[in-house]
Amino acid sequence: MKFSRCVYLTIAILFAKTSVAFGQDAPAISGPMVGHTTESSAIIWMYAPKASKLEIDFSEATEANPKATMIFDSVVNPAGDLSGAPYKVTLRDLKPLTSYKYQVKVDGRADPAHCGSLQTAPPVDKGSKFRLAVTSCMKFGQPQKSWEWLLGEKPNLHVTLGDTQYSDTTNPTIQWKHHLRYRAVPEFSAVLKSIPTYAMWDDHDYGPNNSDGTATGKENSLVGWNQFWGNPASGTAATPGAFFKFSWSDVEFFILDGRYHRSPDNAPDDDQKRMLGDAQFAWLIDGLKISKAKFKVIASGSTLSDSKNDGWRIYTYARQRLFDAIGDNKISGVVYMSGDIHRSRVWTHPESDRVGYPLIEVISSGVANSKTLSFATVDFDTTADDPTVQVRIVHGDGETHADKTWKLSDLTPDK
Ligand SMILES: [Fe+2]
Structure with a gap:
């Protein structure tokens, strides 16, 4: 055979044009x-x-x-x-x-x-050099050139952090029509068929704009989401949600669900307000504490500070609880990644004193729904005596707009 x-x-066929008329039958x-x-x-x-x-x-x-x-x-x-x-x-x-x-x-x-x-991936727990691509916010009808740049970067894996379509509903039939229409975009299809892709939802592919744990029909969203992606897991036996973790070489990824258990954005910003819910938060911290990985990536659609109306900035107690847990447990090598805001940047959070070292945030948003059409690449080198993480922000014109490198020793608390 x-x-x-x-x-x-x-x-030759990757960029062949495919036209799918939406509103008619799905592909x-x-x-x-x-x-x-x-x-x-x-x-x-x-x-x-x-x-x-x-x-x-x-x-x-x-x-x-x-x-x-x-x-x-x-x-x-x-x-x-x-x-x-x-x-x-x-x-x-x-x-x-x-x-x-x-x-x-x-x-x-x-x-x-x-x-x-x-x-295939390198062996878990062994040092390696590899490249991660991070994206979020992709919309049908927008320029899609960034996916070609992303493919040209030859990432080993791809994590997308939400707004993978904009159906704004918890109805899986409508969600799937949006997913199918977008997966027919040839530039995106070319990425999906060759780069291992892990996906977390944000508001628009979970439910309505800025939706939270009160969204009616979220259980249906969750079933449909898991059937439409190839993630390794979804939640735990005791706690529903789209969150999961996996390892690539000696880097561990904790991909957080910032919607299913979230308190409403407009709830009072006090110690009752939750971003992750208590069970998912405990799962995260327990996982970080036992992780042997050199770097631990925590990723979610919600930015730590940039969004004034739909991110950790208006969940300050929850954010401090997260930072304090990292600091109190002396967990080294944490890097936070997010999306949502339709522009990309990399910075260190000013409350890093709680963490014990500069907390990097990689924001990658608007790969196909923004002015910048940007995405992030993150190069890990865990073969070095002092492993490194290098973050680049690439715009839709192919230009690199940020290029920063940290050593693991920079991201390690004092003993
Ligand atoms: Fe978006």
Whole structure:
């Protein structure tokens, strides 16, 4: 059995124009998308008509023939009431830091648009050099050039921090139509099919603008969200939510859900006001305390200070509780990442004395919905005696607008 020729023509088709008229039927097929990837596995996501048979042929990029064929699982009880459904499969027994190519077949048909490639992760807890791309806020009908710049940066993984579509509802059918329309954008599709992507929602893809834990129908949003992305987990057995953690090399990522348990923005800013909810906060701090990672990334759509009406700035007790927990437990190497505000920057928070060292915030917002069309790249080098984190902000014209590097020793509290 041989691979379809399309595997070798991927670059040529990546930017082929696809037109999807919204308001008509949603696309019948969407994907592939590479989700959570480890040193030995990778989740592949597709959307196709219900009751389709989906298979995937894959092999190391250098091999002429498929190493194996696997069958996708159809997602049970699709949350969206559409003619199609999401499908997922986990490729297993992969080698670390190895490039693979794949071809998805829908009912036996190997469409050139449904092939892609991926590179597996380095071993967990081992030092490595790798590049993370961070994005948020992407909208259909806006310039999409930034995705081409992002792909050109060759990130090893991609974390997107919300407003991945702007349906402003908790109705999964409408949410999915928006997701499907945006995933047909060729520049975005090219990223999803080759860069392992992890996603957290913000307000517009969770519910209405600036929505919170009181949003009616949030349970439906959560089911639909998890069926439409390839994240490693969602919440815990005891606590619902979209939050999850994963490791890449010896960097651990805590991707926070800043919506599901959030107190309303207009609640009094006192010790009763919550950004994460107590259970998610405890999960975060417990995870930070036991983490052996050199750097610990905490990420959420909400900025620490920039947004005057929808971020930690109006949750000052909750923010101080977070900072104090990091400081009191002497947790080193924390870097905060956020989105939401339709511009990007990197800075250190002035309340860093609570943390015990400069708390970096990487804000990446507006990759395809802003004047700057910007995103962030974050290069980790944990092979050095004193590991480093380098943050760059790239605008939609391809220009680098910030470039800052910190050493782990800079982000370590005094003994
Ligand atoms: Fe946004």
